[in-house]
Amino acid sequence: MSTGYYAFHQHFGHDTGEDHPEHACRILALEQILKKSGVWDHLTIHEGQAAHLPDILRAHSKAYVDELHLIQPEQGHIMVDEDTTMSSGSLEAALYSVGTTTQALDDLLKNVHHNAFAATRPPGHHAERSKSMGFCFFNNTAVAALRAADVHHLQRIAILDFDAHQGNGTIDILQNDQRFLLLSSFQHPFYPYTHFEQNKYTNLVNVHLSQGATGTEFRQGIEEHWAPALKRFAPELILVSAGFDAHKDDPMAELNLEEQDFAWIGQWIARYCQSRNIPWLAILEGGYDLNALARSATLFIAAMLEKQAIQQTSA
């Protein structure tokens, strides 16, 4: 039983410019608190790798991938949508983000670890089949889900997304495909506004959190809506779009979760997976207040380690 931590230095090349909330210090802050808390010493650290194009093309159109290569600037920045900045190193970082996620997936399915965390940036869950959006170019989670199904031949993969924003890209790519169950909790109504309503899709379960919602509402929503759907679906693998921007200090959303709520959801998933011997992979999405992100994600990762580190971290 062990937990893998997958990261890559190429993300430093994804320069989003001054005053952009999604920047390289997010990963640095997380790793600093992981080390300070002692959690780092319990993880098996891996250096990530670049994606293979066929993996990306399961989730994204070739025309879209070609277009990203064409528009990437040689210097300076361009805006790919109103929020998504691209610099000369962005595409390489995005390719490593995907490749690191699929590497972690492959290791899990070879029983190298029982769970793993991929410290990805740029994030992925807003990227649709043919559209960059919300700081995202390629949908790391959807690519991993499709690889698990098509290459590893898994038949039931659950995707749990607790980022403060609905993962519109993941739903766009995996909608109505019965190999995937999409469980989501997010502030509503809120960005990305292209709301994917549950009753329009056969594999989507939404937990709506109103502006100002606390951990109490979050935990209730998970127990009432995610738990029965997971039980019915009986997944062979769980992928987690792990966004930490529902924290009360986060500037990009208006929810009031606290660090212990992220420890709780980590323990909730860990318990579920441990009792059924299901591998699980968490992939970093949002989280923009450095201190809140680092502390929340560290508690979440400590929960992945199960008993020993949970006690150490809370001590």
Ligand SMILES: [Zn+2]
């Ligand atoms: Zn978010």
